[in-house]
Amino acid sequence: MTVVKHVDVHVEGVVRGVGFRPFVRSLATRLGLAGRVRGDVTGVHIEIEGALAGVEEFLTALERDAPALSAIERVTVVRGEPAGHRGFTIAPGDLTGPRRAPVLADTAPCDDCLRELADPADRRHRYPFIACAACGPRYTIARTALCDPPHTGMAGHPLCPACAAEFDDAGSRRFHAPATGCPSCGPRLRLLDDRGADLSADPVARAVTLLRAGRVVAVTGLGGCHLAVPAAHEHAAATLRGRRHRDDAPFAVMAADLAQARRLCEIDDAAAELLAGRARPIVLLPRLPGAPVAAAVAPGHRTLGLVLPYTALHHLLLAELGEPLAVTVSGEPRPHTDADAFLTHDGPVHLHAGDSIVRRMSGEVTVLRRARGYAPEPLPLRHRVPRPVLACGAELNSTFCLATERRAFLSPHLGHLDDPGTLRAFTEDIDHFCGLFGIRPDVVACDLHPGYPSTRHAQHIPGVDLVGVQHHHAHIASCLADNGDPGPVIGVAFDDLGHGPDGALWGGEFLRADLARYERLGRLTPVPLPAGALRQPWRMAAAYLRHDHPGLAVVRRHAALWADVLAQQDAPLTSSAARLFDAVYALLGVRDAVTYDGQSATELEHHADPTETGAYPAAVTPGDLLAVDGRDLIHAAAEDLTAGVPTPVIAGRFHNGVADAIARACQTLRQATGLSAVALSGSVFQNALLLERTVERLRAAGFRVLRHVRVPPHDGGLSLGQAAVAAARDRA
Template sequence: MIMDISNIIITIKGAVQGVGFRPFVYRAAMSLNLRGWVRNDCAGVEILACGERKNLDAFIATVKTGHPPLANIRSIEINEEPVCKIPESFTILESSSGEIAEVDITRDVAVCEACLAEMRDPASRRYGHPFINCTDCGPRYTIIKDLPYDRPATTMAEFPLCPECNREYSLPGNRRFHAQPICCPSCGPVLRLIDSKGKEISGDPIKECAALLERGGIVAIKGIGGFHLACRADDENAVALLRQRKNREQKPFAVMMRDLETAKGFASIDPTEISLLTSIERPVVICAGKNSKGLATNIAPGMSTLGIMLPYTPVHYLVFDSGKFDALVMTSGNATDEPIVYNDEETPARLGGIADAFLTHDRKIYIRNDDSITRVTNGNAVMMRRSRGYVPDPLPSPYNIQGGVALGGVLKSTVAVGRKLMCYMSQYIGAVNTVEDIGELKKVVDHLLHILGVTPEFYVGDMHPDAVFRHIVEPGGIPLVKVQHHHAHAVACMAENELDGKAICIVYDGTGYGVDGCVWGGELLVSGHSDFTRQGHLKYMPMPGAESAIYNPGRMALAALYTVMGDNAAEACPWMPDNEKYAVMEMLDANVNCPATSSMGRLFDAASAMLGICKKRTYEGQPAMELEYAADFFECSEYEPCVKTDKGEVVIDGAEILAQAYSDFINGTSPEKTAARFHNTISRATVMAVQIAAGATGLSGVCLSGGCFQNALLLTRTIAMLKESGLTPYIHRRLPPNDECISYGQLIVAGAQRSNSLPHS
């Protein structure tokens, strides 16, 4: 009988290295009696398979649909070609190198249940092992130096495998087959507890750490992408001490709970939030608080929510297993406004004055990666910070953006690198204000370029004269494309939702440099990928004292009311010192040091201060956040929306809306109801402005972007009203609506402007 024997070469691109893909292919091939090989290369995974046609068809179907959970196939190419010498069996070959890397980098994920069970089994040789992992879990992105993803290209290279680990690594049926970070107590990193003076503390590091936490101490714990600062979440004094040492007056702390059942005791957690909390990404999830008893009152001042995460590293689980506590504050290991600390060399200088001890180890973190943060709105997850667990999964581009490097914004910085039709965004970097911040941004850019095998062909930066590109791009060198801040926001939302053509885009945020030189932030744009028209905006308001008005929201309240009430505005904000109020009114009267802004963020700040909710900003977004949490969710009344057209533009008079809220408030309406009515009116005014733009353009798709749309009440109300009006809202799903999305939008805009062809479908 003559069998139909064929030979095929399969090339797979995507996140297919470091996720158990080759062992999976090996097992599938062996089960179907195929011969050939599988190997990693710089394009992803390459497979030679030889066998009967029906078995090859079954093999292809299995590869496409039955791959490991961490794998993400972006493309698969199958070619039939003759092979000079057919292998006698199926094997896993050593990785090959190539000139152009096209593999997707694998993200860091939480320790899996199988490894946890093994770690807690006294009969296991990895009992209590703080670095247990397998092909389904553990660190990836933060330890990778180069591709292909093999142990020598990671920070685990300095830990040679012991004979037993090497045996597991070499057995195709073992779940640690070709797991690159594999180790055990005999051959892996070593955990140590060091005091604030650099002296190692004797005894079991985990038990001593737990004991120190129980006594009210603060411990810096080395995680996957950097250090956390931890203390007991039920200890008022410990939390207060952490705030004092970290210089973090009021910004909420995240809390790591022992397990999901513990978390349910402190917060109302819906099914979507449960799915996020228990996912392999393990983000911080902003949940509605329900029971503050048992938690320190100063964890989240002024908030009705609680940022919760569950343990995601073996060390986290071991600390909880050894300690007599159910919840720990787990905040980024840094002083306020600094990047997270991730290497041991800098911990004494940067965290020595904060932590009482350091639970650390000698597995190096190659690239820092802070915790991701999510919030559920309208039943859907909205990103607040995209970092560990999600980065560096790529996003699609409708244009060839090969060699593009987008440098993002200033406050919530990310960078993005283009490779063909994919955009690879960095982890959250944070504010870029200092020489050290610039150095970190450069390192992230260089790392992405190197690991993706991309050579820069063009840079993209913000239009602002002081944008970060000045420190990266050499004059006269690689071309630079400048993109307006809010256009980048708009296009990021469009591209994420795969919208071609034009869309109406509402971008509400704090600050962005406008094409007229003013501070924009309440924008109605009709946007395409390559250009935009400013169809409308929030009416300009003065910012007395310029940037100081951002930190003193009472100034914005007086300024907005002044445009409507004149000198009578001085009666507002009775809590403000007379000398400051007098100085503000003088600036407004003389129009001195009062730059104009259309910022919706500043209007929300003004409302918060006017109602006495937030009188001083100690962290970004605080006044608006506290205004949202103070608002009565069940209040449905609205003020007059104050929308008009002026010289062809739609203008929302935010100051007039604020004046109505002020009148309501001083006539006895509670701050909670007034705050809700203010939110409702802004949503109504927004939709009315959109309706005017829709009538003029015939467009019905509406993108919502900008940091103000992290406000769940504003977002929920606006989406509902848009739908009631027959319009189709689009929001960010994979990216935060804040400035983290700008680098993605910048790269798409530049790609569109450079493209001479229509977008790909």
């Protein structure tokens, strides 16, 4: 006699709108089992019964063979009594109660959709918004955590009979797919001029004609808009560079496929997997000599930011153009105004999620900008969050974070809150996130800096407990949370500027830190921060060299202005590591001004000779507050420059000197604290050469090294650290 087993299974995670219920039905039917599956606001509930061996195989295959877009977080199995089910059905969902189901990030078109896109016989041939349950927009069209079109931005595009039939058919790829649509009922593409007038009945073909003529076209993708020109077109790239208002940040390059991408950069198997994966981030890769890319695309950089098409619209554009596009990194929560034409649509973009950026550094892939393809999928937390937390982040590279139970929901990269549009998106998206995930925070964390818009926003939220978190403690806590490590560690926070509790401008810090507490153990020796130095790094060179050092004579182009810098008696002191990089950056004449955050550390890396093994010495002085004297590094660089040493060699020796100083400082602090783990965080560690050399030296000295992987080391990861600190203090 066959033994009948009945179990109730509850699956939590990303399991709605990804074809999970049809997968469950197909699996149960194949194994000869009966029961039903239904969705709810926390995930999917399954009743399954049948032969013992079949039920056991079902439970194993449920996680092993789940759809590619699903992300199972927890499976709860409870034995029950057989209910006499006949066959297996997909039952109507229960959409009541508190929402706990995560929302999937937007994903690139799947192979099946791309085949339909290219098939002249298919009714979705050349339809630029093609999608199914395995791909397409999710987060950017979400109004609630429920994925069905009535609960998304697609509510404004009622399904035609053919699409409705697919949506209701459990055997279809579009069963309950959030972005189901076709040319008859879905969003419409338009090409507009700067007055809003339609330019063509065939928007893609006309846009390609404009691109070939060197015109700048704004393209609306998933969750963001970017400007595009042909990547090899010198005049068009220079025009685009000019319209970015002196912004020197490199453009990305979008290639049609891996074959085209391999003509531009060195691409190994790991890089190919990143480029072609469902997230489709921009991947920073070594540039090939002679790559057909205009000089204005990524001036001074040895790498290119490569990305493959992440929407059907991009596939259509690149297929017709026949060459790569140079594109601005999308995601600023406001439309571009610098284009000659606008390729846009009436689609349901509710939330912005710009391009993500990743790079392989020191042997691991690090997310440098977390947005499209990654956010808002949750980051698991090692410890439970006692009360829901909202962390408001910093001012630059803004993100915010909601944490509850054992999950952290990090917002996509928003940008700089000094821009009114970005600040408006910040406040609106916080409200939307709270509704999307059914989280109302009881605790709100913010930076100590009273002038940050994020801090002011946190201070005006009523009925919550406010927790101020020191900027560099939040950096180290972010690294700990990223690695699932509670600490304590020696934290090395090499960053821009952060408000210290003593009122000073911190930024080159050595901390003893766990998630709840920190102690300042050391710092870079403070130097004056002259007025205007944040955008004119030569002022930092003057501040470091100061009193008639021979290096002053090297930089003659600002000789008349240096006296003004040196005369500033009331300039505040700073220990910022970013300002140390500014000084050598200017001293070597890489560039006189900076236009984006982290530019000096980034471009100095590309200027450095990576084969150089020499290192400049820097004094490491123990004491109540250990001091690393960055002035020694600047003076050594100035002396080499005076002696005619090539600037790439000097830059290489500077990087090695900073890494040596960090390692020696950590060894001194290990003797005092007994700690043998080091966490590296802060914007300066976006510099791959510095990170690699620092990790090498620390590991050689016997340290366990933690560095960022899933969230950025710069302020884009800060809100995760703030949330982790607030939760840890709440547990105490």
